Amino acid sequence: MKIAVLVKQVPGAESPLPIHSNQKWVDEDAVAYVMNESDNYALEEALQIKEANSEGEVVVISLGPDRIQKVIREALAKGADRAIHIQIDTVGAIDPLATASHFADALKEENFDLIFSGLQSDDFGMAQTGVIIGEMLGMATASLVMAIETGGGKIKVKRELEAGWFQWVSLSLPASLTIQSGLNTPRYPSLKGIMGAKKKEIKVVTPNPVEANQSLEKIYVPHSDKQTVMIEGSVDQMVEKLIHTFRNDIKVL
Amino acid sequence: MEAHFTGIEKIVLALGISITLGSFAYEVWRRLRIVFKGHQYLPVDRFGTRIWRVIREVFLHEKVIKGRFWPGLMHALVFWGFVVFGLVTLDHFAIGFGRPLMSHSVHKLYSYIVIPFSILVLVGILALAYRRFVSRPKALGKISPTSGLVALFIAILMITYLLGETGLSPMAWRINWWIHSLVILVFMFLVPRSKHLHLVLAPLNIFFRPFQQPDHTTVNIDLEGSEDELDSMLADLTRLTKNQVLDVFSCVECGRCIDVCPANRGGGILDPKNHFILDLRQPLLDSGDVDVLGGINVEAGWECTTCQACTEVCPVGNHVEKSDEIRRLEVLVEGKVPQEYQKLFMNLQESGNTEGHTDSPLADRLPTYTPDKEYVLWLGCFARYELDPNFTKSVENFTKILEVANVSYGVLENEHCSGDPANRLGDKLTYTMLREHNMKQLAQARKVVTLCPHCALNLEKEYGKYTEINYSVMHHTQVIEQLMNEGRIEVEKGTDGKVTFHDPCNLSRMLDEVDAPRTAIRASAEEFFELEELGRNTLCCGAGGGLWWKKETQGRTHLVRAEQVVASQADTLITGCNFCFGMMNQGLKPLTPEGRSEIQVKDVADLVAENLVETTTA
Numbered sequence: 001m002k003i004a005v006l007v008k009q010v011p012g013a014e015s016p017l018p019i020h021s022n023q024k025w026v027d028e029d030a031v032a033y034v035m036n037e038s039d040n041y042a043l044e045e046a047l048q049i050k051e052a053n054s055e056g057e058v059v060v061i062s063l064g065p066d067r068i069q070k071v072i073r074e075a076l077a078k079g080a081d082r083a084i085h086i087q088i089d090t091v092g093a094i095d096p097l098a099t100a101s102h103f104a105d106a107l108k109e110e111n112f113d114l115i116f117s118g119l120q121s122d123d124f125g126m127a128q129t130g131v132i133i134g135e136m137l138g139m140a141t142a143s144l145v146m147a148i149e150t151g152g153g154k155i156k157v158k159r160e161l162e163a164g165w166f167q168w169v170s171l172s173l174p175a176s177l178t179i180q181s182g183l184n185t186p187r188y189p190s191l192k193g194i195m196g197a198k199k200k201e202i203k204v205v206t207p208n209p210v211e212a213n214q215s216l217e218k219i220y221v222p223h224s225d226k227q228t229v230m231i232e233g234s235v236d237q238m239v240e241k242l243i244h245t246f247r248n249d250i251k252v253l
Numbered sequence: 254m255e256a257h258f259t260g261i262e263k264i265v266l267a268l269g270i271s272i273t274l275g276s277f278a279y280e281v282w283r284r285l286r287i288v289f290k291g292h293q294y295l296p297v298d299r300f301g302t303r304i305w306r307v308i309r310e311v312f313l314h315e316k317v318i319k320g321r322f323w324p325g326l327m328h329a330l331v332f333w334g335f336v337v338f339g340l341v342t343l344d345h346f347a348i349g350f351g352r353p354l355m356s357h358s359v360h361k362l363y364s365y366i367v368i369p370f371s372i373l374v375l376v377g378i379l380a381l382a383y384r385r386f387v388s389r390p391k392a393l394g395k396i397s398p399t400s401g402l403v404a405l406f407i408a409i410l411m412i413t414y415l416l417g418e419t420g421l422s423p424m425a426w427r428i429n430w431w432i433h434s435l436v437i438l439v440f441m442f443l444v445p446r447s448k449h450l451h452l453v454l455a456p457l458n459i460f461f462r463p464f465q466q467p468d469h470t471t472v473n474i475d476l477e478g479s480e481d482e483l484d485s486m487l488a489d490l491t492r493l494t495k496n497q498v499l500d501v502f503s504c505v506e507c508g509r510c511i512d513v514c515p516a517n518r519g520g521g522i523l524d525p526k527n528h529f530i531l532d533l534r535q536p537l538l539d540s541g542d543v544d545v546l547g548g549i550n551v552e553a554g555w556e557c558t559t560c561q562a563c564t565e566v567c568p569v570g571n572h573v574e575k576s577d578e579i580r581r582l583e584v585l586v587e588g589k590v591p592q593e594y595q596k597l598f599m600n601l602q603e604s605g606n607t608e609g610h611t612d613s614p615l616a617d618r619l620p621t622y623t624p625d626k627e628y629v630l631w632l633g634c635f636a637r638y639e640l641d642p643n644f645t646k647s648v649e650n651f652t653k654i655l656e657v658a659n660v661s662y663g664v665l666e667n668e669h670c671s672g673d674p675a676n677r678l679g680d681k682l683t684y685t686m687l688r689e690h691n692m693k694q695l696a697q698a699r700k701v702v703t704l705c706p707h708c709a710l711n712l713e714k715e716y717g718k719y720t721e722i723n724y725s726v727m728h729h730t731q732v733i734e735q736l737m738n739e740g741r742i743e744v745e746k747g748t749d750g751k752v753t754f755h756d757p758c759n760l761s762r763m764l765d766e767v768d769a770p771r772t773a774i775r776a777s778a779e780e781f782f783e784l785e786e787l788g789r790n791t792l793c794c795g796a797g798g799g800l801w802w803k804k805e806t807q808g809r810t811h812l813v814r815a816e817q818v819v820a821s822q823a824d825t826l827i828t829g830c831n832f833c834f835g836m837m838n839q840g841l842k843p844l845t846p847e848g849r850s851e852i853q854v855k856d857v858a859d860l861v862a863e864n865l866v867e868t869t870t871a
């Protein structure tokens with residue numbers, strides 16, 4: 001089985017996120033990047049499927065500037081066979097439709113049986129890219145995947161619904177799945193994997209420009225205010241004013 | 254006693270002795286051959302110290318008695334008896350060939366020494382047999398039939414010896430002589446096939462034991478090297494060293510290592526005697542080779558706090574702990590790492606510290622090191638990133654002491670984690686990165702002082718295994734002691750209440766420092782008392798070996814020591830390690846019985862700073 005895994009490099013949970021002086025984006029130089037959490041699970045799932053069938057290929061694909069080669073290397077070290085790097089400046093790129101079409105362009109020639117992506121990215125959290133790619137490439141699509149069973153040219157996936165409910169769905173191949181964190185136990189790159197990764201191919205492609213329909217206007221840290229209001233009068237008046245303030249000014253009632 | 258043995262008897266005797274000695278030699282040789290397949294050399298440096306160690310630990314039975322007083326003493330009686338009996342036994346067989354070694358009068362004279370000893374041996378062996386077969390402490394494990402047989406043999410040997418000295422009729426004497434001989438021969442046959450081989454190997458093992466504790470081989474990773482080099486390096490990771498193979502064959506299965514193991518005592522599965530030693534014995538014998546480390550129980554390996562209590566207590570000189578060996582295989586070869594540690598390793602790689610942080614308010618408040626200053630004050634991640642916010646106060650108390658004594662110091666701007674967690678958890682690649690980074694930062698340093706014994710151990714002894722170190726490292730309690738001795742600070746007894754001290758494993762066992770903190774505490778506290786397990790025999794707080802970052806598990810390794818402290822009725826607990834400080838702070842509160850005021854946890858620096866007389870120097 002030929003499996004593509006989309007990985008994204010995102011700011012780590014503990015990373016500082018200083019806002020760039022142009023207020024269009026964060027200052028990327030100060031950010032500590034890591035592999036998106038659910039992508040790590042998606043990668044592990046792909047590697048396990050390949051190992052269980054003892055044949056097939058796992059290709060990682062990532063979009064962004066040069067710095068993302070770090071997570072690509074990490075994925076190769078863990079066992080992916082080769083990689084595609086869609087080289088593009090992603091500052092402020094927040095249009096999932098544009099992102100998905102870059103991926104779809106790079107993936108369509110390769111005829112993958114499965115395309116895995118993490119459920120959502122830990123930075124924007126739009127949870128759309130994998131689903132849109134499925135649509136663009138005419139693939140069966142399932143989101144929030146918790147378990148995968150392969151066999152007989154079809155797959156069965158367990159999806160997470162609300163309130164502790166689950167759903168098993170059968171899909172024909174090819175299919176695009178967005179993977180939920182926690183469905184497996186991701187591995188750590190072994191020393192042999194790290195050394196071997198250096199020899200693996202990373203194909204760098206430059207995408208055709210796509211018109212973005214969404215862009216960032218301005219980012220800023222929300223500022224909080226402290227205000228003290230003295231309420232005076234008789235008890236009844238005070239209660240009335242207090243309720244008025246709660247209801248109309250602070251809007252908590 | 255002038256017995257005349259027939260020719261047939263002499264032939265039978267000669268045959269018996271040859272077969273026994275032959276089989277004895279074969280079994281020992283078979284094991285030693287495997288020992289020599291191990292990598293590295295058996296160390297012989299500091300020869301005199303090694304001999305002295307053999308005298309103390311073998312002939313004087315120091316550790317055997319110290320660890321378990323009564324059984325240890327009984328064992329010593331048996332051992333001393335054996336030594337005395339050496340000559341008697343040689344003479345015994347010589348008599349069989351009609352050529353006694355001792356004249357009648359010498360024999361008689363020597364028997365005045367041997368007879369009391371044989372009675373002591375009898376007492377010893379009966380007491381040990383009672384313990385093993387009647388009271389049966391858990392650490393001894395399953396009943397071993399060979400042990401029963403050996404006890405019986407030793408008893409028979411003593412009885413037949415005593416009978417032989419009582420003036421039996423010639424016929425009875427002769428039968429008695431033969432019983433004694435046969436028992437010796439069968440005993441000799443059994444020894445190399447059982448744990449009783451320790452009779453031969455323990456003295457050797459104690460002689461060759463490495464001085465450093467823990468003593469794990471280095472892992473030299475060359476990311477630019479060839480694939481073949483990498484493969485051979487990785488293959489080496491499954492191989493035991495000569496010392497380690499000797500350990501496996503020397504083990505006497507006493508279970509003292511289990512008794513002291515904090516992971517085991519806290520309800521974990523880790524059983525150092527079996528997981529780190531005996532599980533390797535059969536694979537070694539079966540394969541005749543030493544690549545057996547992959548067989549260590551992985552789950553047990555992750556439970557170890559690397560505290561070295563097992564190694565410290567082992568009476569036959571084993572370096573018991575092998576978590577480093579199994580973890581490095583899991584991390585470097587298998588890539589199987591618990592998720593919490595993967596996160597830790599990622600943090601270390603990305604940010605150079607355990608927490609993935611970028612700023613340290615504490616480091617910002619302290620002066621920066623420049624080469625004109627005396628000490629580099631090494632903070633360590635625990636203090637730098639406030640793993641226990643109360644500990645920053647301890648660091649500041651220490652800097653206050655330095656300032657009062659007019660000692661110049663500064664922190665490194667670019668200090669990264671010393672690498673202790675990566676090193677102990679088996680990620681030798683991340684450890685290499687951190688070590689190389691820190692060596693550059695320390696290029697100009699001459700003296701380093703730190704409050705973290707884990708950092709102290711790594712910066713000096715562990716880094717020293719890889720590169721030459723041009724600076725010296727002191728633990729802050731050692732600097733405090735020095736300043737007190739030099740009269741540069743003055744401390745008065747101002748702290749009331751019952752004060753006790755918890756020896757950190759890394760300070761006591763690994764850095765061999767148990768006095769400096771006590772000097773400081775005695776000078777500051779009115780009422781100092783010791784905990785039951787102290788000094789080099791301290792009980793780990795549960796955080797060592799990277800376990801501070803372990804997810805909560807069912808085991809309660811971290812509570813065993815805290816419970817002891819609560820039971821001790823102390824008002825104040827002093828520690829000399831940031832991890833112990835944090836563990837005790839977390840552990841003591843929920844354990845303190847209602848109505849009793851909470852036990853204060855303090856670092857040695859806190860206690861000294863509180864009681865500093867601030868008029869001396871400055």
Ligand code: SF4
Binds near residue numbers: 508511567573
């Ligand atoms: S390793 Fe040492 S302490 Fe442990 S059982 Fe063997 S001899 Fe006893």
Ligand code: SF4
Binds near residue numbers: 525558573574
């Ligand atoms: S080092 Fe400590 S935790 Fe590990 S096996 Fe030995 S006694 Fe147990």
